[in-house]
Amino acid sequence: MHRLLVALNCGMLILGTTGGPLLSRLYFSKGGHRQWLAAWLETGGWPLLLIPVVASYLTRRSRDPSAPLLLTRPRWILLAAAALGVATGADDFLYAYGLSYVPVSTSAILISTQLAFTVLFAFLIVRQRLTAFSLNAVALITIGAVVLGLHASSDRPAGVTKGQYWMGFFLSLGAAALYGLVLPLVELTYKRAASGGRVLTYALVVEMQLVMGFFATAFCTVGMIVNNDFQAIAREGRAFELGEARYYTVLVWSSIFWQFFFLGAVGVIFCVHTLLTGILIAAFIPVTEMLGVLLLHEKFSSDKGVALVLSLWGLASYSYGEYADARAKKKKAALWEAQAS
Template identity: 60%
Template sequence: MEVESTQSLPQSNNELHRSKRLTKISLVILNFIIMVIGTTGSPLILRLYFLKGGKRIWLSSWLQTGGWPLILIPLFVSYMKSRDKKLPLMSPSLFISCAFIGILTGLDDWLYAYGISYLPVSTSSILISTQLAFTALFAFLLVRQRFTPYSVNAVVLLVIGAAMLGINSSGDKPEGESKEKYYLGFFMTIGAAVLYGLVLPLVELSQMKYEKVQVPVCYTLVLEMQLVMGFFGTAFSTVGMIVNKDFTAIHREARDFELGEARYYIVLVGSAIMYQCFFLGTVGAIFYGSALLAGVIMTVLIPVTEVLAVVFFSEPFSSGKGVALALSLWGFVSYFYGEIKGKKARETVNGTS
């Protein structure tokens, strides 16, 4: 009987390991799908709001984090399945860090909403992709991100692509919009890219500090982090909405919306859901990889957003955008080629040691 129990122990461990691995793969796939939906759909629906008569910058900023209560659903399910009696898992120091990051996210949302209100989706998407360069810089400073010639090449290509957009942007200005507003939107979007490039490494740094003093970070904690960041980001935008009297203007704006009042509210709710997918997917990408990986995934989804913007909004796709897009894709391929090559080299070293 004792022999049988000792023989069954390795088998039980293998089954447990296999179960955990399948769960992790499932979460990675689900997280990637959520990020694809949020990253490609959120700028389109927000641009639709402005194209059809929406004008409230603080409201559109609020919508980017206002869907945070949706996180309560998967978080509740995760709590029910958890065997850990210590819930929530978040420590006071991590809570403070997430609250600060949430406020920064609220400011970033305002900059981004201001930018996209004056820019075509195709232009704003490529501009926001420059966050990868800033993510790389802040990741190096904050979390000691290692760089290879391939990752450096990716960052340089993305910066050049954004610079080309700035040089050739005169023909991209939407009809009826002043040049001053166009360039204001241009630089606001760049500002949003800089700030979000700081936010991503800060999230990774918070996770790393938690792991040093607590237990390893799990996906339940990722949900808690997103919940806190979403709440404080929304609180920041709520103050802006109150000062700007956006709450009292919603009914009037809905009545004048080109698609009708009912569709106005559908656009608002849809925007909140899409952006929640984006933020949850991004935090998950940092959890399963790194801040730089999250930035790269966001960048590679730009072509999808570009095509959708041309299809749904009939936006022009100039040669300058084409070159910038090609540089972005080249940078993405360069990054992942370097990652694959580095992984093979590490496996070879580990195999020979």
């Protein structure tokens, strides 16, 4: 069951990492102009989580009629999830605003720096152990991002001023830093929730993500109201280059893919740890680059090919390190069992 959960959440994270940014950039490149709306879509799919949460709740109630939602015991978990949700909503806006002025390739480059922030904050907040393999993976993926960064200044989209481009550049970098902080804080919440003999379950993880998504969406809803985005949706849909029907299709699928991303991210943290989440996000950024070339007709350079190789090499290094560590622990456990007998 643990391996199934790891595979499921890694798959959702990979789908969200590649599909979410592409659909968000497609929205902006074909006539969308509402940053708050794009940010809202990143967590607006949170009602989808009501299905597994309600199913889990009804299952518990069938065994214990007085069983409450897991988040209400203790109450601080609910408050922590709400605070993390507001931080996620702020990160959504930074990311969406940055993506509105830079191509998805440049945005992906900048978001890859989130790995460095994740490693730093994971070490400081949850004391994540760093091995030679994980450090090697971080180094390789970071070098890949630097290689990609060499061509970042030459891909300013048409109609975007130099000032807007650099605003998007730094906002994307800020989004990477903020999410690099949110991920270890999520893991810290899990650790505190599991203290005192409490069993941390995947059901609690999904409930936490639902609450985080709700508050992140509420944060962005306030921005949409202030910016009059709700009134502009119908008008923007009629003017969308791909047609009104495809406009709403892009919005719906964008919210679904981003929900995959966020649920996959917290699920990987629950099943493994924060660092693997950062590794996967960074490792599949070159895949987003290639999809941007194929689907959005962005330029493909030798820099992107080199970055792809380095990122896959980094992921392979990390995977081998985890395999070697698990094998060593298994041998050690077998040795202790043999000595005990």
